[in-house]
Amino acid sequence: MFTSRRGFTLGAQVRMFLLCVVMGVAITSTVHAEPVLGCPLGIGNGELWVRGAYKIIDHSERYNAQTGFMEDLPDGWRSEKRSVPLRIGYGLTDRWQIAVATTYNEVERHVQTPRGWLDTDAGGWDGWWLVASYKSHESYEPWQGWQESHINWAIGYKFGCTGEDARNGIGNTADALRIGVLAHVDGDEDDSFCQHLTYTTYERAATVEGWPKSGWEFGDRVGYKWFWEHVLARNLASTFGPIGWFQTDPDRSPAGQAAAYRAHMHNLQLGLAWHPSGVDVEHQKLVFAVSWPYSARTSFAPDYALTTTAMWTW
Secondary structure (H helix, E strand, O other), rough: OOOOOOOOOOOOOOOOHHHHHOOOOOOOOOOOOOOOOOOOOOOOOOEEEEEEEEEEEEEEEEEEOOOOOEEEEOOEEEEEEEEEEEEEEEEOOOOOEEEEEEEEEEEEEEEEEEEEEEEEEEEEEEEEEEEEEEEEEEEEEEEOOOOOOEEEEEEEEEEEEHHHHHHHHOOOOOOEEEEEEEEEEOOOOEEEEEEEEEEEEEOOOOOOOOOOOOOOOOOOEEEEEEEEEEEOOOOOOEEEHHHHHHHOOOOOOOOOOEEEOOOOOEEEEEEEEEEEOOOOOOEEEEEEEEEEEEEEEEOOOEEEEEEEEEEEOO
16 A cells, blocks of 8 residues: 555555566667656557666766765675666557556675675566556647647556565665656657656655665655657667756655755766667667766766667557
8 A cells, every 4th residue: 555645545556467478578668768657659549569678787886975975886896787677558549558667677786884795696676667648749740849749648656676675776665656748849850859757756665674775765756858869861860868867855764864865867878779660660669878877876876877778569
């Protein structure tokens, strides 16, 4: 049961019911879509849209609470993460879509804690999202100076991960609610812009023995993206722009003590997208992307992250 500090409630947890379907899915994309809420273009009535990614992150920095700054990992430390975001969407109508989303994370760490060296080598699911979205605007005629335009509104509810996965750094146990608006506009035949703005609020984390964030309240997060896509050839396009998130307030311990900082992660991402059916078919493509955090304040951060992505619609 989700009982927010803001007073809303939702029903009992629904987990894993699409696991056997998701496990059969190949890697898919986050380049044109918000990984949970989806894409501003939406999908048509009766269409099935499958997407995901394989992301490689080798952390090079960590937050040092003693100095209050991000610093290079000390000698002997290692922190690596491999993520596979997965999402399956279905068009109920040409306006309404539903989806399920999750991420499988593999974590390897050798870090020092107040109790000594900690070694982690584990994998698991970081939680499960149920999502609904409504396309409020779609125009293939000039509108507000744009040749083509789409606006999608979405809401998603997440069931948090298990306590064991939380201890291994795979995710957190807190249920969450995310709302957002997603937009896509075309300036001309070769240039388009894709953006989203999201707000995520969290339930208090479950009490888990041995997990440093046991019982904490996580600060709400604002997520954003503004990508420019440019057509390079009939089957090839580039994408570039800022993407990231920031907390509106710091995390709080069970005793109510606020964390020393509000976490954030701001990146620039560059991608190359191959469209086997042509650039006009947005939901059939393979993308290779690299992102650079130009400002980060979080537990661990990389110098850059590599993502291989793809998506397909039937």
